[in-house]
Amino acid sequence: MARYLVDVMPKPEILDPQGKAVHGALPRLGFEGVVDVRQGKRFEIEVEGEATEARLAEVRRMAETLLSNPVIEDYAVRVGETVA
Amino acid sequence: MKVGVVTFPGSLDDADAQRAVRLGGHEAVALWHGDHDLRGVDAVVLPGGFSYGDYLRCGAISRFAPVMTEVVEAASKGMPVLGICNGFQILCESHLLPGALIRNHHRRFACVDQRLRIENARTAWTGGFTEGQEVTIVLKNGEGGYVADEPTLDRLEGEGLVVARYLGEDPNGSLRAIAGITNERGNVVGLMPHPEHAVEDLTGPGTDGLAFFTGLAVAAFA
Numbered sequence: 001m002a003r004y005l006v007d008v009m010p011k012p013e014i015l016d017p018q019g020k021a022v023h024g025a026l027p028r029l030g031f032e033g034v035v036d037v038r039q040g041k042r043f044e045i046e047v048e049g050e051a052t053e054a055r056l057a058e059v060r061r062m063a064e065t066l067l068s069n070p071v072i073e074d075y076a077v078r079v080g081e082t083v084a
Numbered sequence: 085m086k087v088g089v090v091t092f093p094g095s096l097d098d099a100d101a102q103r104a105v106r107l108g109g110h111e112a113v114a115l116w117h118g119d120h121d122l123r124g125v126d127a128v129v130l131p132g133g134f135s136y137g138d139y140l141r142c143g144a145i146s147r148f149a150p151v152m153t154e155v156v157e158a159a160s161k162g163m164p165v166l167g168i169c170n171g172f173q174i175l176c177e178s179h180l181l182p183g184a185l186i187r188n189h190h191r192r193f194a195c196v197d198q199r200l201r202i203e204n205a206r207t208a209w210t211g212g213f214t215e216g217q218e219v220t221i222v223l224k225n226g227e228g229g230y231v232a233d234e235p236t237l238d239r240l241e242g243e244g245l246v247v248a249r250y251l252g253e254d255p256n257g258s259l260r261a262i263a264g265i266t267n268e269r270g271n272v273v274g275l276m277p278h279p280e281h282a283v284e285d286l287t288g289p290g291t292d293g294l295a296f297f298t299g300l301a302v303a304a305f306a
Contacts, residue, residue, distance in 0.1 A: 010186075014231060015257065017187040066148070069141055069177065071184040072231060 002051035003080035004059040008068045009040035043067055044080065051079040085300060088115040088125035090155070092146050096133035097168065097280060104280035105129065108297025117149040127164040127208070127300060128155055130171030132224075132278055142185060142227050143173035152178060164208035164300060165272045169225055172264070172274035181265055181274045182240070183232030188225065189257025197289035198223035198277050199251040200263055204244055207270040212299020219292035222281040223255055223263075230258035230265075230276070240265055247273055 010016045016038050023037035045062070047055055060077045068075040087105040089112055091098045102112035113125050117135075122128065136145035146152065152174070159165045159180055167175035175181045188194055197220050202213040213219070232240070237260055240246050247264035254261065256276070264275035279293025 013233075014186065015189055015229070017189060017191045021191055066140070066144065069144065069184055071176070071182075071233075072186060 001046050001048060001083040002055065003083050004045045004047060004051070004056065005078050005080045006043040006045065006059060006063045006067050007040060007076045008043070008063070008073050009038060009075075011072055011074055014072045040073075041067075046083055051082070085110045085127065086113050086123075086125045087111065087297075087300070088113045088122055088128045090115045090117060090128065090130050090151055092117040092133070092135035092149060094133050094135045094137055095131050095170070097131040097278065098133070100278075101129045101131040101168065101280045104283045104293065104297050107283050107294060108300065110297065110300065115151055117146070117151050120150045120154055122151070122154045122158060128158070128166070129280075130155070130165065130167040130174050131280070132169030132171060135170055135174065138170075138227075141173075141177065142170060143175075143177040146170075146174045147177040156180060159267075159272050162269060162271050166209050166296065167272075167274045168278055168280065169228070169276055172276055173227070175272060175274045180272050181267060182236050183230055183265070185227055185276070186229045186231055186257075187227045188229055189254075193224070193226045194228065194255045195224040196222075196255060198255060198263075200248045200277060201251055202248055203246045204248075204266060204270075206244075207247060207266045207273050208301055209273045209296050210247060210299060211301050212295030218251065220282070220289050221277040221279050221293050222288060223250075223277040224281075225256060225276055228256040228258065228276045230262045232259065237262075243268070248275065248277070 019037045019039040063075040105112040205213045250261045279296040282288040282293030
C-alpha cells in the first residue's frame with residue numbers, strides 16, 4: 001500500500017489567526033527570535049497498490065476538490081513511504 | 085410560497101429559519117441533506133450551525149451532500165437561495181458565491197447585535213429593504229471573516245453585489261466590511277448575520293430580519 005502526503009497551507013496573503021495565536025504563545029514559553037508562524041494541515045492518504053503517477057494525479061484531484069479551498073489555501077502533494 | 089430549509093447533521097438554526105419563513109408569510113418545508121429532493125419548493129434556505137462538525141473547513145463537506153446537487157442546479161436556474169452563516173460558508177464552498185470565510189481576526193467567537201447597512205435591495209431576498217437602510221441583526225460566528233482576492237472584491241463592489249456591510253467596530257475581520265454578497269443574477273444571497281434571529285421582539289434585538297423573509301420574491305428571478 002502506498003501513502004501519499006498532502007500539505008495544505010493558508011495562502012501567504014490570507015490572514016492566519018491560528019498561526020498568529022501560536023506565534024503569540026511561543027515567546028511566553030521562552031522561545032525567542034520566532035519571526036512568523038503559519039499553521040496548515042497534513043493529510044496522509046493510504047491507497048491500494050504501489051505508488052504510481054496516475055494515483056498521484058488522483059490524490060491531486062482530491063486535494064483540489066475537497067482537501068483544500070483554492071480561494072484561501074495552497075496545497076502540495078507527494079508520495080510518502082510504502083505502508084506494509 | 086414554499087420555502088425549503090435544509091437540515092444538515094450539525095445544523096443549529098434550521099428550526100428558527102423555518103419559523104422565520106412562516107412569520108414571513110410562507111410555508112416552511114423541511115429538507116434533508118441526504119435526499120436528492122427539493123420537494124417542490126420555490127426557494128431554499130441553508131441555515132446556520134456547524135454542519136458535519138465544520139470538519140476540514142466550514143461548509144467543505146456539506147457542499148457534497150446529496151441535496152446540494154439539487155440546490156446548485158436549482159440556483160443556476162434562478163431559484164432563490166439564502167445561505168445564513170454556515171449556509172453562506174456552504175455557498176462559497178459550492179462556488180455559488182465567490183470568496184471564502186475564515187476564522188475571525190480576533191480569534192474569538194463573536195455574538196453581538198450587529199448594525200448593518202443594506203447595500204443592495206434588488207436581490208430575491210432584500211426587496212423588502214431600501215438601499216442604504218441601516219438595520220440591527222444578530223451576528224454569531226467563529227469563522228465569519230469574508231476574504232477574496234482584490235480583483236474579486238473590486239468586481240463585487242463595482243457590480244453592486246455587496247448585499248450588506250458591517251457598521252461600527254469590525255466584528256470579524258471581513259475585507260471591506262462585507263457581511264453579505266449576492267451573485268450576478270441576484271437569486272443567491274450569502275449572509276453572515278442571522279436575520280432568522282431578528283424576527284420577533286421577544287427573542288431578539290428587534291424585527292429587522294423579518295424583511296429578508298417577507299420580501300422574498302421569486303418571479304423576477306425564475
